[in-house]
Amino acid sequence: MTETESAGRRIDTSRPHPARVYDWFLGGKDNYPVDEELGRRITSMQADAPRHARANRRFMERATRVVLRETGIRQFLDIGSGIPTEPNLHQIAQSVAPDARVVYVDNDPIVLAHAKALLHGTPEGATRYVQADAREPERILEGAASVLDFDRPVALSLIALLHFVADEDGAHELVDTLVDALTPGSCLVLSAMTADFDPENVRKGIAAYTASGVTLVARSHAEIGRFFKGLDLMEPGIVSLTDWHPSAGEDAEEGGPVSLYGAVGIKR
Structure with a gap:
């Protein structure tokens, strides 16, 4: 049995998974009826939920370009990467810097089943996938070290991940452990x-996820700011995703604020 076949057999289609619901919001096909059911329940309460998902995806794209341009970082650790949706982070990074090195991390078997789609990068760079839970930072760092040089700056990407990890489940300890492992300039x-x-x-959306057995946490501006303690925020700071460097690409999302904050912090 191949690793992909094994992963396929481990996929639980009896309950929704955040990565697959996100895929449904983005118009993808790697989801199941249980994921679509939750997605439709959420959009019945919040019609622009798919726009929020698109804004999150485009924030990732813009942030990757800005980090490459303004920091010179050429290494990326993307935790909670989700189901591949083009353009993927490594495609953006390696289109600017062909020697960029990218490690994706996720624990969803369906992501593993599609991991080969994440591994086609440039000959000069490197692209790898690590199967691990986000709440296992030491394991993540150990796996990523085979590709990334942690003595040099790394961009740690936690896109739409932490609202699935409550404070009491170690959200801040997770971020602290990962950031502590990064060298200055990361x-x-x-x-x-x-x-x-x-x-x-947002309250209705949280209730829908909770009823389906999925943890979902909304944090205030100040609470999200705690994740950046000791880091220098890149302008314009912590803002709604649509307000973070909206001119950094033609793919910037139009419309008013979305219910997600985004920011980039530099370790000095």
Whole structure:
């Protein structure tokens, strides 16, 4: 049995998975009826939920370009990478810097089943996938060290991950462990859900996820700021994703604020 076949047999289609619901919001095909059911339940309460998912994806794309341009970083550790959706982070990074090295991390078997799609990079660079839970930072760092040189700056990407990890489940300890392993000049790229802009609809979305057995946490601007303690925030700081360097690419999302904050912090 191949690793991909084994992963396929381990996929639990009896309950929704955040990565597959996100894929449904983005119009992807790597989801199951249980994921679509939750996605439709959420959009019935929050019609622009798919726009929020697109804004999150485009924040990742813009942040990757800005980090490459303004910091010179050529190594990326993307935790909670999710189901491949083009353009993927390594495609963006290696289109600018062909020698960029990217490690993706996820624990969803369906992501593993599609991991080969993540491994086609440039000959000059490197692209790898590590199967691990985000709450196992030491294991992640050990696996990534075969590709990334942690004596040189690394961009740590935690895109739409931390709202699935509650504070009492170690969200801050997870970030602290990962950031502590990075050398000065590295950066943290983060997006996370908030109820600051649309509390009622966010509350309904949290209830829908919770009823399906999925942890979902909304954090305030100040609470998200705690993840960046000791880091220098890149302008414009912690803002709604649509307000973070909206001119950094033609793919910037239009419309008003979305219920996710995004920011990039530099380790000095």
